[in-house]
Amino acid sequence: MKIYLDGNFVEKEDAKVSVYDHGLLYGDGVFEGIRAYDGVVFKLEEHIERLYDSADSIAMKIPASKVEMEEIVIETLKSNNLKDAYIRLVVTRGVGDLGLDPRKCPKATIFCIAENMKPLLGEDGIKVITSSIRRLPVDVLNPAVKSLNYLNSILAKIQANYAGVDEAFLLDSEGYVAEGTGDNVFVIKNGKIKTPPLSSSVLKGITRDTVVDLAKEAGYTIIEEKMTLHDLFVADEIFITGTAAELIHVVEIDGRIINNGKLGPVTKDLSDRFKEIRSKIGKKYIE
Ligand code: PMP
Missing domain, CATH: 3.30.470.10 (Aminotransferase class 4, branched-chain amino acid transferase, N-terminal domain)
Structure with missing residues (x-):
């Protein structure tokens, strides 16, 4: 290597x-x-x-x-x-x-x-807890900066490990949903897709931006809006996005089962669309 x-x-x-x-x-x-x-x-x-x-x-x-x-x-x-x-x-x-x-x-x-690394889509979904560790506020160390200091995320990940789940979501300093330890969060309710705005202490994920574009192209209503835990608890579907994660659906959040623990239709549609374009947008280096 x-x-x-x-x-x-x-x-x-x-x-x-x-x-x-x-x-x-x-x-x-x-x-x-x-x-x-x-x-x-x-x-x-x-x-x-x-x-x-x-x-x-x-x-x-x-x-x-x-x-x-x-x-x-x-x-x-x-x-x-x-x-x-x-x-x-x-x-x-x-x-x-x-x-x-x-x-x-x-x-x-x-x-x-x-x-x-082979693409890893189509997993069984993930279980998530809300971490008691808050995401760094934008006026302390803005999560928009992808810095080498990942302790904030690591502390939340340790909590997820102790709780026996796959991932933790962090809230921002005001209590709104921010992001996962290495991924952005999307929520679907009544056909409408929401993701937290950059002001909610999130990294401007490149997969996040891609999914927003794909959702718009497909005719979905997609908005950036501050969200509370209530929005997660009553969601029809929740999924995360990230370079490593791609799109993965959440089956459980703080003990509540989402969409009967199954991959939902909107997440599946967006995930299929992502799979379709992922080898087409970018820099080609092998003919
Ligand atoms: N949030 C955090 C904290 C991350 O580390 C990542 C991974 N880079 C993401 C979100 C997702 O960003 P991207 O889609 O660009 O990988």
Whole structure:
């Protein structure tokens, strides 16, 4: 397996960063999780844009152009002969001293890992709890920044683990539904689809945006609206979206069974539409 690290392709055993890298010492860095389907990198440009937005927000300069970053992803896939893959593209603040001041880190570190991953749709659905850990407020560390510091999500995931369920939803600081630990939330009620707005402490998910577009094209009413737990408890269907998750339906939320524990018609329709387009939108790198 070849990993891209600061201009070179190295074997997994040699893909090492310094213990003085602030990405490790402080979670000071940004990243993207990206998928490739059948030789096409799904929405690569959008992922690179979001990576740059995350970096700009934390005043970190990525030492490569957007086009070069796209090439890094594609070269990593090609070096590993991967047609279907999960890709992790990371930019850390780089090597500094033990103080947190980023001015001590002259150059950001870039690495890219690509692993084989077949599409995983059509699962049995997931059980979810609401975490008592609130999602970071937008005025503390905006969840729009896909930073390396995932402790907020990890604490919620630990609660889900203790509760014996698959995933946890976090509420925002005002008590409105925000998102899952690594995914966005959608609710269907009376044929209408809702997802929390960006002001509810959510990442602007690329799968979220794709599903919104697909739903509009299919003629559904889809709106961004603040939601409470009540909206989840009375939902006809709930599903999550994410690069790794794609679309997965929720069968249980805080002990309440959703849609008799079955995949609902709207989720199925959107999931089928997603499967249809996922290898068609993005950057083709294998003919
Ligand atoms: N929210 C969080 C906290 C995430 O980590 C992710 C995964 N990147 C998402 C939402 C979904 O975003 P995307 O569809 O771009 O993967």
